Amino acid sequence: MQRRREFLAAVPVGLLAASAGCLKLVTNDRAEYNASEASVSDAGLEETEYQHSDTQEQTIEESFEVGGVSRTVVASNWISTYKKDLQVQGQQQEAARFAVVSTPAIKILGRTFNPVNEMSHEELLDRFRSQLSGQYEGLDQLEYVESRDEVILGNEVEVSTFQTEASMEGQTVELYVHVTTLTHEGDLIVAVGAHPAALAQERANAYELMRSIEHDGGD
Template sequence: MAPNRRALVAVALAVLLATSGCIGFLTGDEALSFTAEPAAVADSAAQEAGYESNGTRSIEVNRTFEVAGQERRVVATNQLTGYTKSMELGPLGETEVGIFTVVSTPAVEVAGQTLNPIAQFSNQRLIQFVQQQYEGLSDVQQESSQNITVQGTETTVTKFSGTTTLQGQEVDVYVHVTKYRDGDDFILALGVYPQRLSGEEENVLSMMRAIEHPVED
């Protein structure tokens, strides 16, 4: 049985929420707003890999902090673009067998200082956070890493193995994670698929290489 969309997208959302909750020492009278530019995979690359876009959605995080007796509101808007891959699996019918997610999150720079905590997160730290927040992912182990070029930037893709439980059955999965900065935003890409799906690693890597940011209208 393959992981479904709800279970695997939790992996991406857990990381997304991690990037927005630690902005706590800004001062001033008016709210500071930061909005990431959307990121997505080039249509031709997604189609070639067999993935269909679920569109892009914004997730706004609104926080009020008290610093030195003053309150300050900070609004950070992240963008999440999701893709799924479905295949016909005999008696199971058409089943989702892969999830790919691209998250763009603002660096949040004030006085030359980057406040977004994802700036300091390694791929290993990202996957640890995911495991802490998403109880369905267990037995996570690093398998390998390699460098690829995305938007002219060399970035490291780390491959992890893990297990998730769906409808009472254990499913072995691979999770690929990479992160880099482009302009004022950090870009995070996650690909998750069953280990038994032969050849899917190259599809995930090809989609990572084809990330565009910002997305052209």
């Protein structure tokens, strides 16, 4: 999948030229950055009884200006999704979803030029809600519940939990949605999970899936 939009209004050419790793942005009109795939470990899937659903590579083109000259950054991202069937309101259905996204951080002298880095947890959910949709219809009107700390890939991060309602098989179900983000080995990692709020164990499972994320680092 590809899409194109304005990324930054302007980036000082001197800043880019000072970074050897980003010299290609100054000397070329197109630069490519590739993320490494992030996924949930087999042990994490076994512990939570989730199943791998799909893994896709997503290519995004971003345009900005360097010294008044147009430049294009092409970023290759990875999105892995997982699912779990649960008994909800008397029916067995795919009711829990989890997704982990890896996208290049694109750092220049310590500054990250990737819009994901500037997004709040609620904005991240809005951007990646399609990865959670599955059987759900809706996922609007998110209400903040709480935050907690978890250790993911050796980093202590904040995990935010939101509450919302969605339609599932024609019935309204209250959901908990969890989200976190971190930087690891040159990539930004986003993890999101959703499940019926009434199933307390699935909340613990969402945290376990986050703790079980594996990632080797990007280019």
